[in-house]
Amino acid sequence: MIAPPNVLRAARELLGLKQVEAAQAAGISRRTIQRLETGELDRTRASILLQTCYEDHGIMFVRPASGLGWGLIDNSQASKAGQHELTKSSM
Numbered sequence: 001m002i003a004p005p006n007v008l009r010a011a012r013e014l015l016g017l018k019q020v021e022a023a024q025a026a027g028i029s030r031r032t033i034q035r036l037e038t039g040e041l042d043r044t045r046a047s048i049l050l051q052t053c054y055e056d057h058g059i060m061f062v063r064p065a066s067g068l069g070w071g072l073i074d075n076s077q078a079s080k081a082g083q084h085e086l087t088k089s090s091m
Helices: 005-014 019-026 030-038 044-056 077-081
Strands: 059-062 071-074
Touching: 005 030, 005 044, 005 059, 005 071, 019 030, 019 044, 030 044, 044 059
Parallel strands: none
Antiparallel strands: 059 071
16 A cells, blocks of 8 residues: 555654655655645556665555554664665665
């Protein structure tokens, strides 16, 4: 299940990333991230790339269950080290 726009944005913010940094790491454009996060763009492939990138860097997406909304768990090294360096080469 693909996370909705507000959850994708929250995941990026948990990692402490700017849109340009997340775009570089996911291999998509900054403008695509802007449009995904505002719901202006419904690009399944781009959403999957972005969500997978965040998962690869320690974000766990908790899918809705029992009428509850989405959740996020931050297991990233960035949160543990107080850093936010994330590059495509580190994937």
